[in-house]
Amino acid sequence: MLIDDRDLNSGRDAARPNSASRSRAKQSAASAAPAAVIPPAVVASPALPAEPGELATMHRDVTSWFSGIARDLPWRSADCSAWGILVSEVMLQQTPVVRVLPVWQDWMERWPTPADLASEAPGEAVRHWGRLGYPRRALRLHAAAVAIRDEHNGEVPADFDHLLGLPGVGSYTAAAVAAFAFGQRTTVVDTNIRRVHARLISGLALPSQSLAAAEMRLADSLLPQDQELSVRWNAAVMELGALVCTARAPKCQECPVRPSCAWLAAGEPPPTYTPKGQAWHGTDRQVRGAVMAVLRSASSPVIREAFGTSPADLGFAPDGVAIPLAALHRLNPAPEQLERALDGLLADGLAEEHDGGLRLPA
DNA sequence: CATGCGTGGAG
DNA sequence: TCTCCAAGCAT
Secondary structure, three states: OOOOHHHHHOOHHHHOOOHHHHHHHHHHOOOOOOOOOOOHHHHOOOOOOOOHHHHHHHHHHHHHHHHHHOOOOHHHOOOOOHHHHHHHHHHOOOOOHHHHHHHHHHHHHHOOOHHHHHOOOHHHHHHOOOOOOOOHHHHHHHHHHHHHHHHOOOOOOOOHHHHHOOOOOOHHHHHHHHHHOOOOOOOOOOHHHHHHHHHHOOOOOOOOOOOOHHHHHHHHHHOOOOHHHHHHHHHHHHHHHHHOOOOOOOOHHHOOOHHHOHHHHOOOOOOOOOOOOOOOOOOHHHHHHHHHHHHHHOOOOEEHHHHHOOOOOOOOOHHHHHHHHHHHHHHOOOHHHHHHHHHHHHHHOOOEEEOOEEEOOO
16 A cells, blocks of 8 residues: 555554554663554554654664664764765665675775866776676666766765766665765665665555655654754664565564554555566576677677677687686577677677777767 | 566575 | 565666
8 A cells, every 4th residue: 555645644542552652662761562463454554653752762762773783884984075975875775784785885986076087988897896796877877877977076965956966866865875875864775774764654564666756754753853862863774674674585673663564553464465586587687698798708899690609719718717708608698699698788888899809888 | 567587595 | 496675776
């Protein structure tokens, strides 16, 4: 069920019958008994804590928990530049922290400022993106570096709208950079925060399939008024979703706001829809990925024939290209699919023609 | 607004 | 093995 205006403004009491006892539950113990089970249909309406004090309590509980458990990530370091934070946010789009860490370190040593990256060929950004996935992000990060150099005097803009204007920066990333790099009070909404709100406030197992406007308004209404606290709240709720309120098998025993969770109170109702998994085997994406692995490791243009024919001697250094070429040949895509993949990569600017072959954009 | 876009670890 | 999914964005 989607959140709409009507739901936002009504049904508070019905949705949160334990509202009056929540503050007490906080003070007594983390092991307070869960509230009585409420029919999912009733709880499915989002309800803000009725009293301002309850909201403040929630802020305190989550941020205090965050202080004790927050991961020591390099882009959270006090001396991390806005550029470093922007790079981390783009790398973290749809990619787990553990895989981002080494690549982010490499990028920061290689290109400590936007101007450093901007002076490189875009293909170098793609090459050093490694296997993070969605290599278009590397291309856009390079384009963002150029825009920062040329249009923002080399400094990452602090303004939300200016950030939003950068390639590869959408509403989430713009809000996150404004908050985490510049300490601004912005409404950050990512998949973790959406899931926490869905459970804690709306009593749903999962957020809706598309981000609705009412969801942003809900996040707005939950955001602490105090600027510094709002930054901490954004980071804390995100961390809560990443470490405790996870998509699968949430660790509710470790949750700092367990006593006031609408989803737990409702008896953990299952999702009302089943997310359709992304197809992978046999898709163009799989072929594109295999082609990109070849281009990243190749130091000179690769002729089109090399992608589709047997892995005979094609004149490449065996150590560099043998493995990715082998992977592509193992896939053995139909000629038309291979062409479609190559043309798509060309259209996306991830590859370019040169000397009768394909290479990363120079 | 639904779809396409990579990758590899966990359950 | 196989399915799910991880700090989204652009079209």
